[in-house]
Amino acid sequence: MxxxxxxxxxxxxxxxxxxxxxxxxxxxxxxxxxxxxxxxxxxxxxxxxxxxxxxxxxxxxxxxxxxxxxxxxxxxxxxxxxxxxxxxxxxxxxxxxxxxxxxxxxxxxxxxxxxxxxxxxxxxxxxxxxxxxxxxxxxxxxxxxxxxxxxxxxxxxxxxxxxxxxxxxxxxxxxxxxxxxxxxxxxxEAPVYQSPYPTLVTDPNVAFTLYNHANVFCREQLDIGARFLLKHLPNTSGHCIDLGCGNGVLGISLLQQNEQATVTFVDESFMAIESAKLTLQNALGEEAKQRAEFTLSHCLEQLIDANASKADLILCNPPFHQQNVVMDDIAWQMFTDAKKMLKPGGELRIVANRHLDYPEKLKRLFGGCKVVANNPKFIILSVFQNQ
CATH class of the missing domain: 3.40.50.150 (Vaccinia Virus protein VP39)
Incomplete structure (x- = not known):
């Protein structure tokens, strides 16, 4: 047993x-x-x-x-x-x-x-x-x-x-x-309380307001990892997946920067998906909304199972815990799923804490790994799907 x-x-x-x-x-x-x-x-x-x-x-x-x-x-x-x-x-x-x-x-x-x-x-x-x-x-x-x-x-x-x-x-x-x-x-009778959520966040690095429901990570301010990655967003006119999208700040910024880009927002949190929808709704016009899709999924399983269109770019700020347990299992599956969902020549770009061994994992999976930028806390890594 x-x-x-x-x-x-x-x-x-x-x-x-x-x-x-x-x-x-x-x-x-x-x-x-x-x-x-x-x-x-x-x-x-x-x-x-x-x-x-x-x-x-x-x-x-x-x-x-x-x-x-x-x-x-x-x-x-x-x-x-x-x-x-x-x-x-x-x-x-x-x-x-x-x-x-x-x-x-x-x-x-x-x-x-x-x-x-x-x-x-x-x-x-x-x-x-x-x-x-x-x-x-x-x-x-x-x-x-x-x-x-x-x-x-x-x-x-x-x-x-x-x-x-x-x-x-x-x-x-x-x-x-x-x-x-x-x-x-x-x-x-007890008083009837109204919810204080979603929390609205503004940041000088973002040209729109972020809407964060109660379970969104870093709901009271812009996540510092995302803030760093925003400074190093690739310029693409193709299809992007915002994997683990949270409030959608990365994907929405990409939509805002390039009028030809399309973005699929993916997260396993219902509240994250709703936050990203709400942020997009209030950030961009109707035309931009037509270039966005939202998918509730464990990593990219739902897209893989549905034979969804593959991506030119996948952006990811991966978690290193599940519930109350610190682990890299979820990040590893994000990387392996990303490999399945990238077009030949497509790029996976992630931001991660420097102490994590993601560079070695990505090298094993993709055959190479490039450091785009780093600071004392974070590192931005880029890998490309083999042709």
């Missing part, structure tokens, strides 16, 4: 894999102590089905698979999380369950009996989700948050208290803690 994939909790044995799949020798698991703590607490409550349950921010499906008998409604801003949940449900021969973007929480017309929230790394995302929950919980709703101890901060607890109601926390078990919140009763 592979102990890295076998999740045993409350007399259930569930086979769980991370998405994307890790190297067979990887020690990373598709669940954590907070998942186990939440499920043990749910078991102790002795809940009877049927009931309406929402699960928010389930990374790979540990909660969804273990609670499948309740047919939960599942929300996540991560397309990769959706893929992981579907894969693990299928792996355990469990019925399929509908998954929704985090932004779909606000549109629910159900008053949930139980809401389970894995506390995300980004407090702004937690804030947006708690605001959106206001319309679909009541005083009898059981609201449970859970995370590693270091993430159950006073700021996270304060958000539950502000947007839900009276909030308490559990003792720590295996370095995880739970948060319990109770919505105000009708006799003591």
């Amino acid at each position: 592979n102990t890295n994939t076998q999740f045993i909790v409350n007399d259930q044995s569930i086979e769980l894999v991370r998405f994307p799949k890790q190297h067979p020798k990887s020690s990373l698991q598709a669940w954590d102590a907070a998942d186990e703590y939440i499920l043990n607490h749910i078991e102790a409550l002795g809940l009877d089905a049927p009931l309406s349950m929402a699960i928010i921010n389930d990374d790979f499906g540990a909660l969804t698979c273990a609670l499948a008998q309740y047919n939960p409604t599942v929300f996540s801003d991560s397309y990769m999380a959706h893929c992981g949940i579907r894969e693990n449900l299928s792996r355990n021969k469990l019925p399929s369950i509908s998954t929704y973007s985090a932004q779909d929480i606000a549109g629910q017309d159900t008053c949930f009996d139980v809401v389970i929230i894995k506390v995300p790394r980004t407090l702004a995302l937690l804030e947006q989700q708690l605001i959106d929950l206001q319309n679909c919980i009541g005083p009898n709703t059981i609201v449970i948050g859970g995370a590693k101890v270091k993430m159950v901060t006073s700021n996270a607890i304060a958000l539950f208290s502000k947007y839900i109601g009276e909030t308490k926390t559990s003792l720590a078990v295996k370095k995880a803690r739970l948060i319990f919140a109770t919505a105000a009763s009708s006799d003591n």
Whole structure:
């Protein structure tokens, strides 16, 4: 039995894999102590089905698979999380369950009996989700948050208290803690809060306003890596892919600089795609919008599977973490997918932290690597698809 994939909790044995799949020798698991703590607490409550349950921010499906008998409604801003949940449900021969973007929480017309929230790394995302929950919980709703101890901060607890109601926390078990919140009763109604997102950002290096929804990386200022790459954008009149587009600053700048260019914006975050759309809508005219497409995808899988048109240029500011784990797996797949999606002679141009070993990886993959520019923190690398 592979102990890295076998999740045993409350007399259930569930086979769980991370998405994307890790190297067979990887020690990373598709669940954590907070998942186990939440499920043990749910078991102790002795809940009877049927009931309406929402699960928010389930990374790979540990909660969804273990609670499948309740047919939960599942929300996540991560397309990769959706893929992981579907894969693990299928792996355990469990019925399929509908998954929704985090932004779909606000549109629910159900008053949930139980809401389970894995506390995300980004407090702004937690804030947006708690605001959106206001319309679909009541005083009898059981609201449970859970995370590693270091993430159950006073700021996270304060958000539950502000947007839900009276909030308490559990003792720590295996370095995880739970948060319990109770919505105000009708006799003591809580105020209805409006979302402070998207955040609007202006920067002297960008000729338009950036719109950042709650889960967009570096949402309060222009990302410094992107700022550096903006100074070294190639001039192209062809087709470009903005891979891991975030708010779309790179691709929109390219559209603005060259009236012949077309750009496909790709990200695995629903909020990032919506931010890029909103930024483009407010930055450029109707003609420029006709030169843009938006795709939700894990790296470039969706474009590859759809046999989409290959690119003359791919721009990328790759991440070096997945959820709370520092790793270069996602960046490596971005590079390998880029190789599949570039035209002969097409260019992949990336900006990355100097300490990462991307130059060596790119040399292995493309046969060569050129340093376009560097500064004390970042390096801009360029590689070309073989003719």
